[in-house]
Amino acid sequence: MKLTVRVWRQDGPLGEGRFDTREVDGVEPSMSVLELLDRYNHDVVTSGGEPVVFESDCREGICGACGIVVNGRPHGPVKRTPACHQRLNSFDDGATVTIEPFRAGPYPIIRDLMVERGALTEVLQAGGHVHVAAGTAPDADADRITFDTAEQALDFAACIGCGACVAACPNGSANLYLGAKLAHLSALPIPASERGSRARAMLNEADLMFGPCSLHGECAEVCPADIPLVAVSYVNRERLRTGIAGS
Template sequence: MRLTLRVWRQAGPEDNGRYVEYHVPDAEPEMSLLELLDSLNGRLLDDGVEPVAFDSDCREGICGSCGVTVDGRPHGPAENTPSCHQRLDTYSDGDTLRIEPMRTAVFPVIRDLVVDRSALDGIVEAGAHVSLPAGTAPDADATALGHDDAETALDLAACIGCGACVAACPNGSANLFVGAKLGHLALMPVASRERGSRAREMVRAADQEFGSCSLYGECSRVCPAGIPLRAIGMVNRERLRAVFRRS
């Protein structure tokens, strides 16, 4: 399968950047998007050309580092699928793919397809610490937690911090990410001790860097972890709780 790739090349943060067209004559439908970039880079190296820089780590859909934008959609055409699991079976011989970094002002481009997502780290850091009682390890059943709460907390904790929700939002909002973090920690008995202060600081950090929720709902459709839209509501819930309950 022959594919044409229009790839964003940018030498550094201060470079203007541009699209460069490449041809891959031997793409296979079962290849992932990252394997396609690997194949392209192999050819570029053989030709003595600088390869395309992109982030990659586990390639199992759990690290969150692989995110790129394909034809204007974060990660690629398949919903709720990370870039490393996006397959080429949706494309036909002769198709053209436009591959670029995640487009949002808060994620500046470092080089080519690599962006700086440290603004998300800043939100997590603003959540500060979790108090844990000193002493020997407690029994597994010493702290009661209902099944439904445990399952909800696990679902929200699945967020991998890839930033696709921010790139998909017209306002560059991180509310799906913030809601997932606040929501799962609020449900855990030990982590809930700093619930109020955590909400105040994390929401403040998000408001400083990111936009407000646009109500489009596109964030949940590109989220590889399938974080539900109801996580966004947890941002305002935890914000209001922190105002009326100073804990």
């Protein structure tokens, strides 16, 4: 299988970006998009060039580090699937595959396909944590949680923080990410005790860095953790509950 690969190259945050195009031969349909980049880099290095910089870690769809845009879609053509699990069988032999970094204002380019996604971390650091008193662990049944509540909290907690939702949104909104964190922590009894202060801190931080929700649901279509779109509603719920004016 042979593919024409167009990869975004940019020497640094202030550098002028460009596409580098080359044919990559001998790839298999079962290979992932990241393995295609590995093969691309092998060819680049063999010819004396500098390999393209991109992020990856576990390659198991867990860490969220592999965010890229493939043919105009965050992560790739298959819905709700991380780039490391996007297979080349989605492309015809001889097709052109264009690979770019996440395109969003809160994600400045570091180099090539690597962007700075620290804005998400800053939102989480603002309030996505729980203060608990150290000491003897409570009994397992001290705080009763229904099965449905636990399952809902786990569904929202599945967010891997890849940031594709922001890249997909034309306004650069992080409401799917933010809503998932707020919904997860407000559902459980111990973190719910700090619900108000958490919401105020995280909402204020998000308002500084991200745009408003576009109300079109592009975020949920690309979310590899399949966070439900209803997570977005938790942002407005918590905003109204704490009395914070909208951005």
